[in-house]
Amino acid sequence: MANRRDFIKIAGLGTASIALANPALKALNNTFFSPADPLSAGLYRTPMVCEICFWKCAGWTYKKEDGTIWKLEGNADDPNCNGRLCPRGTGGVGTYLDPDRLKTPLIRTGERGNQTFREATWDEALDYIAEKMKGIAAESGPESIALFSHRTGSAYFNDMLKAFGSSTYAAPSYAQCKGPREEAFYLTFGETIGSPERTDIRDTKCLVLIGSHIGENMHNGQVQEMSDAIDKGASIITVDPRFSTAAGKSKFWLPIKPATDMALLLAWINVLITEGWYDKEYVEKYTFGFDQLKAHVRSFTPEWAYGITTIKPDVIRDTAREMFNASPAVIIHPGRHTTWYGDDTQRLRTVAILNALLGSWGRRGGFYNPDRISLPQMPGPEFPKPARTWRDYYPDKYVLAGEGVSNVLVDASIPDGEREPFVKAWFVDATNLIETLPDKRRTLEAIDKLELIVAVDIMPMEITGYADVVLPEATYLERYDDIRVSPGRVPTMALRMPAFEPQYNSKPGWWIARELGLKLGLKEYYPWENIEELLEWQLKQVDSSLDEMKRIGVKVLPRSYDDIYFAPGEDIEFGTATGKIELYSTQLAAEGFDPMPKYTPHPQPPEGYYRLIYGRAPMHTFSRTSNNQHLRNLMDENNVWVNPAIAKRWGIENGMEVWLRNQDGVVSNFPIKVRVTERIRWDSVYMVHGFGHGNKLLTRCFGKGASDTQLITNVKIDPVMGGTGMRENFVTFLFEPEEVIS
Amino acid sequence: MKEELIISGRMNPNIDPVLHIWHWQIPLYLFLGGLAAGILFFAGLYTILGKGDKYRGAVVYAPFVAPLALVLGLIALFLDLKHQLYFWRLYTTIKLESPMSWGAWTLIAITPLSFLWAALNIREIFPQWKWKFTFLDTLEEFFRRHIIPLAWALVVLSVILGIYTGILFSAFNARPLWNTSILGPLFLTSGLSTGAATIIILARSHKERMMFSRIDLGLIIVELFFIVHMFMGFLASTQVQIDAAALFLGGPYTAPFWVLVVGMGLVLPAILEAMELAKFRVPAIIPASLVIFGGIMLRFIIANAGQVSRWLY
Amino acid sequence: MRYAMAVDTAKCVGCSDCVVACQTENDVPHGFARDWVVEVNFGTYPELKTEIRSERCNHCDNAPCVRCCPTGASKIVEGGIVLVEHDKCIGCGACITSCPYDARFSHPDGYADKCTFCEHRVKHGDDPACVAVCPTKCLYFGDIDDPGSDVSGVIRTREYKTLIPEAGTQPQIYFLT
Numbered sequence A: 001m002a003n004r005r006d007f008i009k010i011a012g013l014g015t016a017s018i019a020l021a022n023p024a025l026k027a028l029n030n031t032f033f034s035p036a037d038p039l040s041a042g043l044y045r046t047p048m049v050c051e052i053c054f055w056k057c058a059g060w061t062y063k064k065e066d067g068t069i070w071k072l073e074g075n076a077d078d079p080n081c082n083g084r085l086c087p088r089g090t091g092g093v094g095t096y097l098d099p100d101r102l103k104t105p106l107i108r109t110g111e112r113g114n115q116t117f118r119e120a121t122w123d124e125a126l127d128y129i130a131e132k133m134k135g136i137a138a139e140s141g142p143e144s145i146a147l148f149s150h151r152t153g154s155a156y157f158n159d160m161l162k163a164f165g166s167s168t169y170a171a172p173s174y175a176q177c178k179g180p181r182e183e184a185f186y187l188t189f190g191e192t193i194g195s196p197e198r199t200d201i202r203d204t205k206c207l208v209l210i211g212s213h214i215g216e217n218m219h220n221g222q223v224q225e226m227s228d229a230i231d232k233g234a235s236i237i238t239v240d241p242r243f244s245t246a247a248g249k250s251k252f253w254l255p256i257k258p259a260t261d262m263a264l265l266l267a268w269i270n271v272l273i274t275e276g277w278y279d280k281e282y283v284e285k286y287t288f289g290f291d292q293l294k295a296h297v298r299s300f301t302p303e304w305a306y307g308i309t310t311i312k313p314d315v316i317r318d319t320a321r322e323m324f325n326a327s328p329a330v331i332i333h334p335g336r337h338t339t340w341y342g343d344d345t346q347r348l349r350t351v352a353i354l355n356a357l358l359g360s361w362g363r364r365g366g367f368y369n370p371d372r373i374s375l376p377q378m379p380g381p382e383f384p385k386p387a388r389t390w391r392d393y394y395p396d397k398y399v400l401a402g403e404g405v406s407n408v409l410v411d412a413s414i415p416d417g418e419r420e421p422f423v424k425a426w427f428v429d430a431t432n433l434i435e436t437l438p439d440k441r442r443t444l445e446a447i448d449k450l451e452l453i454v455a456v457d458i459m460p461m462e463i464t465g466y467a468d469v470v471l472p473e474a475t476y477l478e479r480y481d482d483i484r485v486s487p488g489r490v491p492t493m494a495l496r497m498p499a500f501e502p503q504y505n506s507k508p509g510w511w512i513a514r515e516l517g518l519k520l521g522l523k524e525y526y527p528w529e530n531i532e533e534l535l536e537w538q539l540k541q542v543d544s545s546l547d548e549m550k551r552i553g554v555k556v557l558p559r560s561y562d563d564i565y566f567a568p569g570e571d572i573e574f575g576t577a578t579g580k581i582e583l584y585s586t587q588l589a590a591e592g593f594d595p596m597p598k599y600t601p602h603p604q605p606p607e608g609y610y611r612l613i614y615g616r617a618p619m620h621t622f623s624r625t626s627n628n629q630h631l632r633n634l635m636d637e638n639n640v641w642v643n644p645a646i647a648k649r650w651g652i653e654n655g656m657e658v659w660l661r662n663q664d665g666v667v668s669n670f671p672i673k674v675r676v677t678e679r680i681r682w683d684s685v686y687m688v689h690g691f692g693h694g695n696k697l698l699t700r701c702f703g704k705g706a707s708d709t710q711l712i713t714n715v716k717i718d719p720v721m722g723g724t725g726m727r728e729n730f731v732t733f734l735f736e737p738e739e740v741i742s
Numbered sequence B: 001m002k003e004e005l006i007i008s009g010r011m012n013p014n015i016d017p018v019l020h021i022w023h024w025q026i027p028l029y030l031f032l033g034g035l036a037a038g039i040l041f042f043a044g045l046y047t048i049l050g051k052g053d054k055y056r057g058a059v060v061y062a063p064f065v066a067p068l069a070l071v072l073g074l075i076a077l078f079l080d081l082k083h084q085l086y087f088w089r090l091y092t093t094i095k096l097e098s099p100m101s102w103g104a105w106t107l108i109a110i111t112p113l114s115f116l117w118a119a120l121n122i123r124e125i126f127p128q129w130k131w132k133f134t135f136l137d138t139l140e141e142f143f144r145r146h147i148i149p150l151a152w153a154l155v156v157l158s159v160i161l162g163i164y165t166g167i168l169f170s171a172f173n174a175r176p177l178w179n180t181s182i183l184g185p186l187f188l189t190s191g192l193s194t195g196a197a198t199i200i201i202l203a204r205s206h207k208e209r210m211m212f213s214r215i216d217l218g219l220i221i222v223e224l225f226f227i228v229h230m231f232m233g234f235l236a237s238t239q240v241q242i243d244a245a246a247l248f249l250g251g252p253y254t255a256p257f258w259v260l261v262v263g264m265g266l267v268l269p270a271i272l273e274a275m276e277l278a279k280f281r282v283p284a285i286i287p288a289s290l291v292i293f294g295g296i297m298l299r300f301i302i303a304n305a306g307q308v309s310r311w312l313y
Numbered sequence C: 001m002r003y004a005m006a007v008d009t010a011k012c013v014g015c016s017d018c019v020v021a022c023q024t025e026n027d028v029p030h031g032f033a034r035d036w037v038v039e040v041n042f043g044t045y046p047e048l049k050t051e052i053r054s055e056r057c058n059h060c061d062n063a064p065c066v067r068c069c070p071t072g073a074s075k076i077v078e079g080g081i082v083l084v085e086h087d088k089c090i091g092c093g094a095c096i097t098s099c100p101y102d103a104r105f106s107h108p109d110g111y112a113d114k115c116t117f118c119e120h121r122v123k124h125g126d127d128p129a130c131v132a133v134c135p136t137k138c139l140y141f142g143d144i145d146d147p148g149s150d151v152s153g154v155i156r157t158r159e160y161k162t163l164i165p166e167a168g169t170q171p172q173i174y175f176l177t
């Protein structure tokens, strides 16, 4: 047992650690497992917030006696994880330990796309960037420097650039992810869904998953609550062309023909209205446009939908009844990655409307009203008003987009003869744009035009290969970040603090942003010297302190109002133009879009081709974990799922390697092994996103599996908010590699 | 279609996709143990029967092979251990339900006896041999006087050892192919047969050679009988044992087993020995070597295939 | 007292958190695993059924691995937990061969290794690491002799099976179906 002095010694290594005050541990004298008896070895823990995905679970970093990492565990007080991290969070150890990590700042010496860098000091690298930025700002205005960022702590870079005069900012979590859903719900209810989702799955009686593959999509709280709901006997209805894990747990699995969901959703609305299976009082009191909707869906009968979706009319009716019987404790889940076919905002509008008809919004077992605490910012000067923002590039398009649209920033980097491509530089922070944005060729075309690319990352991911300057960030176990203030049933605060000194020559994001800010002459925006000072000040404002947070990691606060659900008969003013839940969207109508969703047919794959659908594996996050040894142990490459009938037709056997070629002739760089399985339809193939890495510096995952992104060249832009529909790509099999066209 | 896959976690080396924890060491160890058992059995037996002078190959010369085989076998066993520094732990307990344990104890008993036997016969090879210490002469004298009890000990221990070489496998319920009580007698018989073959090679007289050819022929017939019985037993048993037998009846082990073990190791030498007995001129070394080869192959193939055979769930 | 585990296959999503948590908790070397996840699919699209099971050593009541161990390194301790005492183990592999579930492996350090039911945790009243981490809470652990324990509760109220009961090992991991 380590004594107090050991504790201080080890604590001195990082910043501070907290000895585990569990008396049971003191009694440890287990020499039986001597070499590997971890418990007696691990006596120290520090609070952390997971950065392997965006659920941001709070937990603890445990160390061994020698100060090295032992394990990561969830914080029992954290409602995002309830003491249980997901596999990726547990395996986060491997991210910290990854020997391929970026180690020191790099400055490009050769062509973009080649790994020709020289090592630089931080001073050199940041000076280099500052000089370039000043030059670009002088010539094209500071707003021509665009920021792509997707992480906790985005604010450090965002604020630095705002202070510099640019709010040209986008995160791929909008136009490649949840944008359509956020706008659809905003247009309908006047509020977005947010993250973590406000779905009250824990108490639901019926959970409808439309493509949302919870269980493979490992967003922790949702998985946990789905399991609670199963325990309580809730029924699950899954609509997925693939027999997803969730489908295997469902009372009803609707094996829908891909790209036809809208027809099913409209038919459900039709059934609910014709049969009177909707919450009449709720609809009467809170909604706008019911009569128009009723007229609108009259022809969308289950029989009509059957021809389109291949889902039998009686199944459509039975599932509609199932939802109604559970209402209002029913959730037609809005999903998260919703950029599928280009009419996604409209599809999510039908989802929102279904929820409205069933009265689940604002009701227990439906959608609750989240609460969150907002931490005050240290007073400082106002940010200058940028001369242009991303919106100015297409003044006529995507006006309903609520956030920056990443693909518009790409467009604004490439001359198209009509508009001035005002973006000259990319500041890329924690997003692997090469694998993240669809139509890789276009991303590379934009990159080719840029005057400066800076990548802040922890790993030599593809994007770093194109950067002019690469800045190695310390991992989430080695740094402080913003206090996490997730919305939820109750407001919470969670602290991320370093358990270790940054390895190699890496630095925390806040430090990098601030240092660069100082070099850009933005000192007055930094009234703090050190992040601890800033956090301490912020926490003081809410009657907490850094010390307290170091001790408890997570602080659960009381709700400010008792308004998690609507009170019976309560009058509610919704944030829409009419103040009502808009079944008929006045805003869409005003912008010239369909005020009520319509079904538009989407192309189906030609003969010999199969729709490429993709999703998540529970043990990986996008492209970021494929080099993580702990998670590679669980899955080290992706497979392409092929229906046995199709495999037979092609003479493909389980485990065989094939190359995929898409409708535009793009061939996957790497072969991918086939998994022959009944779990996929005969008109589609399925693969997990995030593999097929092409950067050799990722020594463990280079060339393992194939990249879906590479094959997504046909992008269907959502006219409402600019989202990139990615599921209209069709692939065929090659048995020999071919000249790669991408 | 039924699709069954380990989606994560287990690709433990030497366990997945099929068990392969025992490589060449264990089958070699079992073969050598069986060989030594066979030799010592006959040495003991003919001493007890008082025919030591008639069968000098069996009683005097072949037994020199036994300590060598046992030591090599023990070395092979040792090489197979993954935690070798703890080897001595084998001899801090006796666990009767563990064949590995009582086998190790049998070896610790029979190996010194095999050396002793060789020592008693050392002057047959080095007529000028003199012990360095006089107490060794006294000892030699002592054992010569008690040669019959010593021979009994050899017979009993060698039978235990011979059976053990089979039971080591057959005790594993987890491996359907091994899980048959015939394996003990089969391996014992095979051990005796390889022992007899060694004696044939080292025999001093034509008479002795013919005697052991006759014995060997009998043993081979018994072995073939056991093998047929083993498969009949499997086929009449549970699905897992039917599957185990299928490895040899059309499965991947069909050719190696039926050609190398049954064909070359049993049937062919049996024919040659029968021909020899029928007074055809066959160099005795050929059938004898084939028998020894067959004995080796039997251990290797059963060891390997047994690890492939498994329960389904 | 008899420790046992129940795995609710209706809730398990095959995420493999149990596998990685075991690895970090117990320092299981890379390339080895004490627990693993099996997926079985039956049927033809779209008439499909699936079963996902998190598996590990069954801590058998009638444990062949303990019986066949020549040194007594494999043994049954308090609560029926089957353990390997590292410095008694000679690494002969007999126990590995004897396990019908292939639950054991040879640790690179030489001894036979496998699931310990996290004996170092459970003796302090904590759940095993895999149980404590499982996001779907589909693993139940406890004293099956105590009718009030979680595991007794689910075994009483749910249908279950064990793996290869025909092998006679009397396994103590129950799969709720």
Ligand SMILES: Nc1nc2c(c(=O)[nH]1)N[C@H]1C(S)=C(S)[C@@H](COP(=O)(O)OP(=O)(O)OC[C@H]3O[C@@H](n4cnc5c(=O)[nH]c(N)nc54)[C@H](O)[C@@H]3O)O[C@H]1N2
Binding pocket: A051, A150, A151, A172, A173, A176, A177, A178, A336, A337, A429, A430, A431, A432, A433, A435, A436, A437, A438, A456, A457, A458, A459, A461, A473, A474, A475, A476, A614, A615, A621, A622, A623, A624, A625, A689, A708, A709, A710, A712, A726
């Ligand atoms: N083809 C295809 N494209 C997709 C998707 C898909 O399924 N298929 N999914 C879409 C969705 S839903 C989303 S949300 C986006 C996600 O897109 P991204 O957020 O870009 O996803 P990742 O590929 O994980 O890339 C994260 C990058 O951040 C780096 N990183 C990780 N931790 C840190 C850190 O602490 N600091 C810094 N500085 N960097 C860090 C990683 O090394 C990696 O380079 O992708 C979208 N694009």
Ligand SMILES: Nc1nc2c(c(=O)[nH]1)N[C@H]1C(S)=C(S)[C@@H](COP(=O)(O)OP(=O)(O)OC[C@H]3O[C@@H](n4cnc5c(=O)[nH]c(N)nc54)[C@H](O)[C@@H]3O)O[C@H]1N2
Binding pocket: A053, A054, A177, A178, A210, A211, A212, A213, A214, A216, A217, A218, A219, A239, A240, A241, A242, A244, A256, A257, A258, A259, A260, A261, A335, A336, A337, A338, A340, A613, A614, A615, A616, A617, A618, A619, A620, A621, A622, A686, A727
């Ligand atoms: N383990 C893990 N979990 C994650 C992530 C991760 O990287 N790893 N990323 C997180 C993020 S940022 C996001 S956005 C979410 C994404 O998670 P979800 O929102 O659940 O993702 P989707 O891409 O909508 O769902 C993929 C599913 O859609 C099905 N599908 C494909 N085409 C169609 C169709 O036409 N109709 C229907 N109905 N279904 C279809 C696929 O078969 C697949 O099962 O996951 C989150 N959770």
Ligand code: SF4
Binding pocket: A050, A051, A052, A053, A054, A055, A056, A057, A081, A084, A085, A086, A087, A088, A089, A090, A218, A219, A220, A221
């Ligand atoms: S859901 Fe998993 S990866 Fe995401 S933050 Fe939580 S533990 Fe980390």
Ligand code: SF4
Binding pocket: C011, C012, C013, C014, C015, C016, C017, C018, C019, C037, C054, C133, C134, C135, C136, C137, C138, C139
């Ligand atoms: S952690 Fe739980 S849900 Fe995940 S695979 Fe293991 S047992 Fe199943």
Ligand code: SF4
Binding pocket: C056, C057, C058, C059, C060, C063, C064, C065, C066, C082, C098, C099, C100, C101, C102, C103, C104, C114, C169
């Ligand atoms: S599962 Fe295998 S290792 Fe575990 S107790 Fe049973 S036989 Fe022994």
Ligand code: SF4
Binding pocket: C068, C069, C070, C071, C072, C073, C074, C084, C088, C089, C090, C091, C092, C093, C094, C095, C096, C111, C112
């Ligand atoms: S490997 Fe170790 S634990 Fe297993 S049987 Fe041999 S000595 Fe016993």
Ligand code: SF4
Binding pocket: C021, C022, C023, C025, C026, C034, C035, C056, C114, C115, C116, C117, C118, C119, C128, C129, C130, C131
């Ligand atoms: S009980 Fe412990 S040792 Fe066994 S599988 Fe679970 S975590 Fe691993």
Ligand SMILES: [Mo]
Binding pocket: A173, A176, A177, A178, A336, A337
């Ligand atoms: Mo996303």
